[in-house]
Amino acid sequence: MMNRTHSLLLAGLAILCGAIAPSAGQAQPGTIRGEVLVVLAKEAPGEIDPALADLSALRQPPFNAFRSLSILERQAVRLRQNTPQDINLPNGRVLRLELQRVMPDGRLRVRVSIKREGEDAYLPLLQVVTAPGDPFFVAGQSHQGGTLVIGVRLGSA
């Protein structure tokens, strides 16, 4: 009887702690959650990944010239201000993202670069201001007979 009571108390305590503690997926204060999407686009006929259906921008010119879109990489990121975060690209280069600041109007200023270790920077500097939830794209790298299209979306609308 005593053991059963203790078990119930522990279960209740665990539920209470779970309700109070922040969820594991919740961003910590000062960090911006985001997502980096690496898409291989080809002009050759093929499939278009259904997960890209919500990216209407890829149906706009010049992206609509690609008849095949497949997701090669989809990585969640958490950016802290002035703390760069690297994402490995399928072609061996590294995409570096750095949140520079959150602007007074809520937009995010981000610094982007692409480089490969031991080589000159492929894209030394790209500075973008983006609204939370709205993506920006870096495209043009050749890969496996297609073109890499990198979409970066930070924050949520």
Next chain:
Amino acid sequence: MTTETEEHLPDDTLQRFFDGEATEGEANDLQAQLETELELARLERLERLGGLLRDHADTLGADIDSNALFDGIQAGIDKAKSEGPRLRLIQGQRRQRAGVAVALAVAIAAAVALVFYLKPPADDNLAEAHPFDTTQEVIVHDLHPVEVHPPGGSEVEDVDFGGNTGTIFQVPGEHGQPLAVVWIDEEAHP
């Protein structure tokens, strides 16, 4: 014509003697001095002059209404009294002006109120002709506060293509917001 010399009695003394207002000592002295013909002659002239003045006064008095004269005098005194506060008027002009202004404002307000009070009731047709005078009940179902969002989309502030060339453009997003695209021409990096 006789002129007064220092030995003559002063006119005012003679006058008081003549009017019976001289003191007993003065009267005795005067009586002694009036014994001389010169002084008697002067006295006679004064008597004649006094008689003429009394006759003239009687003549004027017959033509003058003494009551009206005193009423006029009293009216003049009252007027002078009533005009006395003029001095205060000068000192208190601002106060009085303020008082006049307040009284004027009150009078105007009362007149306006009276006009509105006496105004005949508005014609119903006229009331319909003025939509601002009518009230309409509006039911608002959505009372959520208005949220202000930052400008949508993304834009490139700065770019360095390094040894490559590239293009910057925008494509419309889901809601038409501009989305930045950086397209790198990697001919130099196969």
